[in-house]
Every structure is written in structure tokens, then in C-alpha cells.
Amino acid sequence: MNLDPADRLGLRLDHRDLNRDLDIFATDPLAGSGLPLWLPDGAVVFAELERLAAELAAADGCVPIKTPVLGKRALFERSGHWAKFADDMFPPMAVGSDAAGEELVLRPANCPHHALVYRARPHSYRELPIRLHELAPMFRAERSGVLSGLSRVRQINLDDTHVFCRPDQVADEAAKALRSALKAQEILGLRGDYVRLSLRDSSPAYLGSAEQWRGAEEALRKAASEAGVGVVEAPGEAAFYGPKLDLQVIDPRGHEETIATVQVDFNQPERFDLTYDDADGSRKRVVMVHRGTVGSMERVAAAVLERYQGRLPLWLAPTQVAILPVSPGQDAAAQALVDALVAEGLRPRLDPDGSLGARIRESRRRREPLIAVIGPAEAEAGEVQVRDVGAGVEGRVPVAGLVGAVKEAYVTRAASLAW
Template sequence: MMNEFDHRVLGAKYDLFSFFEEGPGFPVWHEKGLRIKNALIEFWRKLHAESGYVEIQSPIMLDKELWKRSGHCDYFEENMYFSSVDKRDFAIKPMNCPGAILVFNQKKRSHAELPLRICELGHVHRHENSGSLHGLMRVRSFVQDDAHIFCNRNQLLQEIKDVIRLIEKIMNQCGLKDYHFELSLRGGEKEYLGSDEDWAMAEGKLEEALRDLNYSVKKNPGEAKFYGPSLDLHLKDVHGRSWQCSSVQLDFNLPKRFNVHYFDEKGERQVPYMLHRAIYGSLERFIGILLENYGKDLPFWFHPVQYKILNIAEESREYSLRVASVLRNKGFKVELDLSDRPLKEKIRRAHDELIHSLIIIGKKEMESGNIVMRSLKGEDQKVIALNALQFDDFS
């Protein structure tokens, strides 16, 4: 049953996103929804830059032969979209891996460049059964915060542990603490690429990283991807449901398939190991989880309307406009109410909207150069000089 903590209800009520019959499973983001999405992306980019990643953007559509070579057409073709241009077959990317490989292979690589961490906010498309579509939680078009790390065997363990620490930072920033990791291993009747020795090494490295960071190890035989085992974060939402978000996958197959190599200290060709990893996973699904966890009380840092300015006097109208301009230049997300409605009505309306804090401006504030700021989470009220306002005053 839909309720106030259903992200679909919140998305419609607060004008965040829409779905249309013309594109089932393809979300359309509105301005306020994009503010949330872009805040998460901005934080993600900051952390990745600090962690030594380089960001790329690969095409949405690439030659189908690339996806045959990668093995995706063998294992995933029924979930892919295709097109034909100039008598040449193309696939709309369901994953970002080949783009990172093309970038790695576009020039000669030295051992001194490893580990090379290539990240991408890739827009991917996967065909989901229409009956399984569910708001942002199950879509056919989404942004995946991918990264592909090329390294040698001696660097593997440290890189896996660094990814886990990066996951911890992002989950902590988003206020998400109810999660655990599971190991997806080879098993059952499925077909897998690679040798038994490769699989034993890869599964061992992922388990060792977990144990070194004092996480318990839950193993899921038969759940590994066709190209390698994975370490998956399972996040519990406010409804008690579990969602698989972050993932670290160790791949020893694609580098061989695409002739990926670097030159070691002796000038000899070596094949690197490749880590696939995502943290938000699907950015759309992650936002759906955040909306349902927080309802309308979203944290300040990714709130779509951090301040709403309520002007209460005709004389202060121009000052209110100037305050809005100053705040926007500082990076805040601001809306204005310049109507002549009574203050009580303006405040009541603000309570019914997705607003974090109010700024009340009248003749007194205009003359003093101050603003009155009130959080809608409580009755806290502050009088602050406009030039002294900081980003974390109500964070």
C-alpha cells in the first residue's frame, strides 16, 4: 500500500520525477529531483578525486561486436537494447566496462601507472520485464556509478580494502548504517569464465579484505557473475527490505579478452587484474531508498530546497531578491515567496512543501543586513548577518 514513505508518492508530491506511458521504466527527472541527484554526484566526485580516480564518459551506444567480445551478448543479450546504423549493429550499453577498457588500451601503459582507477557515472539501459518495474527501485534506464581499477596482483588486496572504506564513507554521509556484505561465489550449473586457480585466488582476496576490516563473511555459492566473484553490500531500508547496492567484482577475464596489458619493470608485457566496482549502484534506486528512509525530512546537504525566502514587506522585496542571489552564488538551493499572503499562511504552505529551512525577511532585516532563519524540523530560529551565513548553519 502506498504511503508517505513510498518514494513514488514523495516523488509526485514534491515534483521530483515522473514516469510516462511513452517510456515505461524510463524515469524523467524534474528540477528538484535533479538537485538531489546532482548533490549525490557532487559528493561522489569530490571523494573520488581525493582517492586518485580519473573520471571518463563513454558513449551510450557501441558496436555490437564489442559486447560479443566482452561476453555480455552470450550471458545478457535478452536484457540488452540494440540498434542498426549504416548497416552496422550497435548495442546500447547495459554496463560501462568496455568503455574503461577502451580508455586503458588507447595508449601504451607502464607499471608505474598502476593502480589506474577509472570512474564513470555511466547512463545504462537494461530491459526489465514490465511486471517487475517499480518506481525508481526497478527501472530500465539509470546511472551507475562505476569504476574500473587496473592493478597487479600485489595491489589487489589493498585496492579492495580501499573500495570498502570508500563505501563506508558514502554510506555514513548518507546516514545509512544498516548494511552487511555478502560474497557471491562460483557454484551450481552455471557457466563461468576462467580457471579454477583464478577463481580460488579471486574469492580468497575478497574474503581476506573483509576479514582484515573486521566484517563477517556470508557466502553465496552460485551467485557470482560469469567473469568473476563479487563482494556485495546489502542495505536494509526503512521497511525492512534488503537492496543490493554497492559491489566489488574481481575480473580476470575481460583483460585477457581485450588484450589489456602493461609493461613491467623489465619491459615485459603483463596482464593486469581488473576490479569492477559501484557504490551507489543504481543512482535511481539509491535515491528511492533515501526518499523512503527520510520521507520529507531529507538531510540538508542533498535537500532540493535548502532555504525558502518569505518576504513580508513590500519595502524589502528587492532585498529578498538580493539575499536569494547571494545564497545561490554560495551554492545553496533557494526558492522565494514574494506574494502578499500573510506570514502565517506562507509558513503553513512551506510546511506542506519539501523545504528544509525558512528565511524570513522584512523591513527590519533589510535595514540591519540580517536574515531570520528557521528550520522546519523544529522551532529553532537564528538571526544571522547575511555575509556570515555558512553552508552548515542548519546542516
């Protein structure tokens, strides 16, 4: 594998340093701190992460929904977020000048809206579980001093699913969610260091009965066992509404982050009176399971940039193939290759101007996975000289073969071509 200069020196750049070469995101005082602007290449990374999240959710039987980023203050008072997190929420916005005017709030979490979607109509025990998925923005009024690139922001775009199930389904749903989270990290190449079982401690701040907590904690232990992973128990790290399984990673600087999570919640069903009709005709309380499979787009983008030091896997890279004609005589062949790749839904970049050496250096600076050079001999033979920079492999291949290999690597989310 060809290493970038920082790697050869034993250095690891963080995503903010890498961004100087990659142009993934920008910040501007007029937009505000902690509100990154996703540039065109960053928007590609965002879209690919969103696509991965949607595919994993669909494979688990989740259904997509869309909900507003605003809610009445009363919604978050009902959910308990206002009492617990008011200091971390943006101030209410008054709508209307009279006494009947409403106060709207940017949501700090997506679960209250998802609870409203569930209760929009009655449900039978035979329908459950119902899994509602949304790539949804939520907002935290973080202090300026803790904001950092993409890893600590004020708008969080979260791969968020809420499962509404019967009590006897909790362990299976938690195991399903954990397996999908582990699969997502495997695809992304992010190694989870350990799974943390976050429990409550003796603090009175937690909601729910001791019996509810014992049942939920045991369900999560069973889920981890069924998923084939061990856990490290962490008293005092639970959410205020229930215990959770957190997939933890430790970055090269020793900072620990939660990449994905599975949480049991018996608070929201109580507060929103979420029920189902049981076989005997009685109404029973549903259990809510929060699952974050891929995680937040910002944090995951930062993590993969640092994991690969900017040279992203081909499926995730904003530009997958840099196409460099040696001279104007090969422009037509180069454009034909661009058109063939675009027709397959792939992402080429044509760079015809300047010396070949300078263009190759520019492609390496941009950390593009494949460099395709077309000279007179290649154009005449219908071939292309391809360098797979990450794999350190170079070869001359037919144009159709290159297009097919790139498409296969993209569809299968392979790190590079199968040479």
C-alpha cells in the same frame, strides 16, 4: 525533530508517494516506462549525488573518462555480455542497408568501453593501478511488470569505476573501494545492513579457472578484513566473471537491495587481452576491479528520499532556504538575502505571495530544510527569523550569520545548521 504526519502515524512513505509533494521525477507514456524524467528539483539531487561520487573517486586517485552509450554488437560478444544477457538487452540497431552495415547496441554495462580505454595505449607495471571513473548510463530491457519509480528502471546512471591493477594490488584496491563505499553511505545516511561476499557455486556458468576464483575470493576476504567489516558469504551470488563484495540494505518494506559493490574480474582482461609490461620485460595479464561507490543515481535517490521521508539533508535538498517576507515592505531585504545566498552557490526560494501561514505550510509540504521569515523588525535590524524544521530549532540571526551557517552546512554536507 518535527515529524511529518505519516511519521507521527507510524507510516513510512515510499519514494513514489513522496514524489507527489516533491516533484523529483515524472513519467510519461511518450517517453516510455522505466525512463523517468528528472524534473528541476530532481536534477539538483542528481547533480549533488554526482558531485559526491566525483569527489570520492578523485580522493582515491581515479581519473574521469567519457565513453559512448552505444557499442557494436561485436563489442558485447567479445565481453561475454551478449551470451549471458542478450535477453535483458535492447535489440541491435542496424546501421546501413548493405551487408557491410553495422549493428549497434545500447550498452548493458560500462566495463567493455572502459576496457577499450585501458588498452588504447601500452602500460607499465609502474603505472598501475589505473582507476578509470565515469558517471555513465547503461540500459536494461526490463519487463514492464517489474518497473517501479526510480528503484527499477531501464536506463541506469551508475557511479562506475574500473581499476586495472597487478594481482598483488587486488586486495588493497578492493579494500580502498569498500572503504569509499562505506564512507559514501555514511555521508548519505544510508545504513548498510551487512556486507555480502558473493561467491560462485557448482554451476558451470562461471568464467575463469578454479585457481583464479580462489585467489580473487581470498583477496576480497582480506579487503573486508582491512576495511574492518565482517562478511556474510553467499555461494551462487557471484557475477559470472568473478566474486564480489556487496553492501546490502533492507528497506522498511523488507526488500533487500545492493547499494554499492566491489567486484573482481578476470574475464574482461582475458577477452580484451589487457596487459602490462612487467619489470622483466614480459607482458602480464592485468586484473580488473569494478567499484560502485555511491551506486546508481536512481536507486540512491529513491533510498535517500525514503530514508529521510523527503526532508533531505541541507546539502542535498533542492531548496535549502525558503525566504518569506511578511509584507511588501520587506521585499528588498528578502531579495538581498536571496542574492547573498545565490552568490555563495546556495539554493534559496523566494515566496512573497499569500498569507504567511499558507506559505509556511507550503514550505513544510515541500519539506524544505530552512524557513526564513523577514518581518519589519528583522528587516530593520538586518536579521532573519529562521526555523530549522528537521532539528526543531528556531532563532533570530543576523543575515550574514545565516549565509555563513548555510554555506558551512553545505560544504561539510551536514544534515542541518550548527546552532
